[in-house]
Amino acid sequence: MDTTRRTVLAAAAAAGVAATTLGGTAYATSGKRPVKELFGKLADGTKVHRWSLENGGTRLKVLSYGGIVQSLEIPDRHGRYVNVSLGYDTIEAYVAGTTFFGSTIGRYGNRIAKGRFTLDGTVHQLSVNDGVNSLHGGAKGFNTRVWDVEPFASGSDVGLTLHYTSVDGEMGYPGTLRVKVTFTLTARGEWRIDYEATTDKATVVNLTNHTYYNLGGEGSGSVEGHELTLDASRYTPTDATLIPTGELAKVAGTPFDFRSGKAIGDDIRAAHPQLVTAQGFDHNWVLDKGITRRPVHFATLRDRASGRTLKIATDQPGVQFYSGNFLDGTLTGPSGRTYRQGDGLCLETQHFPDSPNHPAFPSTVLRPGDTYRSTTVHTFSTS
Numbered sequence: 001m002d003t004t005r006r007t008v009l010a011a012a013a014a015a016g017v018a019a020t021t022l023g024g025t026a027y028a029t030s031g032k033r034p035v036k037e038l039f040g041k042l043a044d045g046t047k048v049h050r051w052s053l054e055n056g057g058t059r060l061k062v063l064s065y066g067g068i069v070q071s072l073e074i075p076d077r078h079g080r081y082v083n084v085s086l087g088y089d090t091i092e093a094y095v096a097g098t099t100f101f102g103s104t105i106g107r108y109g110n111r112i113a114k115g116r117f118t119l120d121g122t123v124h125q126l127s128v129n130d131g132v133n134s135l136h137g138g139a140k141g142f143n144t145r146v147w148d149v150e151p152f153a154s155g156s157d158v159g160l161t162l163h164y165t166s167v168d169g170e171m172g173y174p175g176t177l178r179v180k181v182t183f184t185l186t187a188r189g190e191w192r193i194d195y196e197a198t199t200d201k202a203t204v205v206n207l208t209n210h211t212y213y214n215l216g217g218e219g220s221g222s223v224e225g226h227e228l229t230l231d232a233s234r235y236t237p238t239d240a241t242l243i244p245t246g247e248l249a250k251v252a253g254t255p256f257d258f259r260s261g262k263a264i265g266d267d268i269r270a271a272h273p274q275l276v277t278a279q280g281f282d283h284n285w286v287l288d289k290g291i292t293r294r295p296v297h298f299a300t301l302r303d304r305a306s307g308r309t310l311k312i313a314t315d316q317p318g319v320q321f322y323s324g325n326f327l328d329g330t331l332t333g334p335s336g337r338t339y340r341q342g343d344g345l346c347l348e349t350q351h352f353p354d355s356p357n358h359p360a361f362p363s364t365v366l367r368p369g370d371t372y373r374s375t376t377v378h379t380f381s382t383s
Contacts, residue, residue, distance in 0.1 A: 034151040034160060039063055039070075040091030046146055048091050055158045056189030058380060065094060066143040067104030067162050067181055069211050071334070072191070077307030077382045082217035084308065086344040089334040095144075099331065100210040103143035104181055105136045107166060107173050108364070109208035110284070110320055110353035113243045117356035119174070119365065120202055126172035131241055136210070138171035142179070143210070156187035168201065175201030175368075190379050197372040204364045205372045206351045212324060212344030215303035215310060219335030222342045223324070224265025229300040230258040230321065232285035236352055237274055244354050244361075248286055256283065261300070264323060264345065280325035280342070284318045284352050291317045291362060295377045299347055307382040314349040314376040317362050322346040349376045 032054070039050040048065040059073035059081065072085040087101040088094050094101070115126035115134035127138025136143065147162040159182060166177040182194040195207040214223050235256050236244040251257040255267030255275060268280050275281070289296045295313035302309045312319075324346075327339045355361040366372045 032158065033153045034158060036151070039065075042091065042095065042146070048146065049149065051149060051151060051160055053158050053160065053183070053185050055156075055185035056187050058185055058189040058191060060183065060185055060191060062149075062160055062162075062183055063091075063094070064147050064149050064162075065091060066102075066145065067147050067164075068094060068143070069102035069209065072211065074189075074308060074380045075382065082220075082306075083334065084213055084215050084217060086212035086214065086218045086333055086339060088331075093331075097331070099212075099327070100136060100143055101212055103136075103210045104147075104162070104207070105210050105348070106142035106179060106207045107137050107171070107177060107203070107205055108134070108356075109136060109206045109210075109348060109350045111135050111241075111243055113241075113354050113357050115172070117204065119204065119356065122174075124172055124174055133241055133243060134171075140171060142166070142207075147181075157184050159184035159192075173203055175199040175203035175366075177203060177205065177366075179207070181207070188379075190377055192375065192377045195372065195374040197366065198368075198370075199366050200368055202365060202367045204356045205366045206355070206364050207372070207374060208320075208348045208350045209376070210346055210348060212346055213301065213310065214344045215301065215308040216306055217335070218333045218344070219337030219339070222265070222340075223303075223345050224263065224268065224342050225303070225305070226264050226345070227261055227300075227302045227304070228258050228264055228321075228345075229261035230285050230319070231288050231298045232319070233259065233288055234286040236284045236286065236318075238277065238283065238353075240277055242278060242282060242353075244284065244352060244358065246358050246360065251285075256281075256285070258285075258321075265342075268323060268342075278325060281321050281323040282325055284320050284350070286352075287314075287317055287319060291315065295375050301345075301347070309381045309383065311379045311381070312347055312349070312376065313379070314374070316349040316351060316374055316376070318350050318352050320346065320348040320350055320353070322348070349374070 035052045061071040112134045115128040126134040129139040162181045180196040184192040255270045297313040299312040
C-alpha cells in the first residue's frame, strides 16, 4: 500500500469515518451533508441555489434550476481533479441556453413526433420546440423549472432529493405529475439517480439526465478519442427530423456497432445515411438486457489519456448516445474555452423516443395508482 493511501485511510479511521479507494488513491467518505450556496437569480427574482456534494472521490454540484448537474469532478490516474461535465458558470447562460447541459429532463425525454400523441382515444397536442416536433418536454420542460431540494446524509451516502409538481396541462401533457429525483453519492464514489413519479390522470413519462461528458475535462477538446462500449445489438433509425421510423435495425456491419468497443471517432464520418442526417450519432440504442428490475451495466466510456473510466448501469431499455453534433463554438464553459462539435457526449438512459406513437415500443404510459420508477448508476474508476 502506498504512503498517501495509507495516510488517508489512517486519518479516516482516527476521525471515525469510512474511506474508499479510486484508482489506487484513498478518499475519505465522511457522509457530510451537502453544502448550499446562492448561484444566482432569475429575472423575476427567484433565487437559484447550488448544492455541493462530495463522497468516495467524486464531487458533484447541482442547481435547483432545472435539476442541473453544473459540475462533476473525478480524479485522473494521478489523483488530479477536473470537471468532466459541460456547462456554464452563470444562471443567465443556463436560462438562455438550448443545449440542456446537465439537465433533469421531463416530462418526456427525447422527441415526440409533431408534438402529438393519442392516449385512451384522446389526442394531446404538446409544446413544439424542435422544428415540428416536441423535444425534452417542450419549450418549458423540467430543465427550466426551479425544483425544491432536500439534502440528506444517510449512513455513508450523501445526496439530494429534488421535488417538482407538473400541473395538469403543462406543456400539453395530461395529469398532475408529482416527480421526485434523488441524486446520491455513495461511499464508493458512485453517482446514482433514482426517479419516481405519480399522476392523477393517465399520461406518458420518460425521465432522464442530459449531462455531457468529456473525461479529459470540459473544454479540453474533442471526445472522438474516447472509447465507447455499448451492449446493444439494435438501434432505432430515424427520419429526417430525428423521429424513429419504428424499425429496430441491427448494428452489425454498421457504424452503430459499439459492442466490442471502439473510439467514437472511428466511424463518425462514415457515409452512412443515418450519420449524415444527424451530423453524427444522435440515436437510441436498444439495450440487449431490455427492461430490468435492477440497474444492469450496459456502457463503458474510457479516456486513455487521463485514465478515467465511466461505467453506466440502468433498468431502462434504451440509451440515447449523442455525440455533441450541434455544439458550434458559440458557447463557453467554466474553463473559459469554447465548445465545438464533438467536445462532449451524452448517454441518456431512457425509454425509446416517440414511444407514445409506436405501439410496438415499450410503453411509457403511467396511470393513476401506479408509480414510475427508474434508476441509473454511474461508476468511476482510473487506470
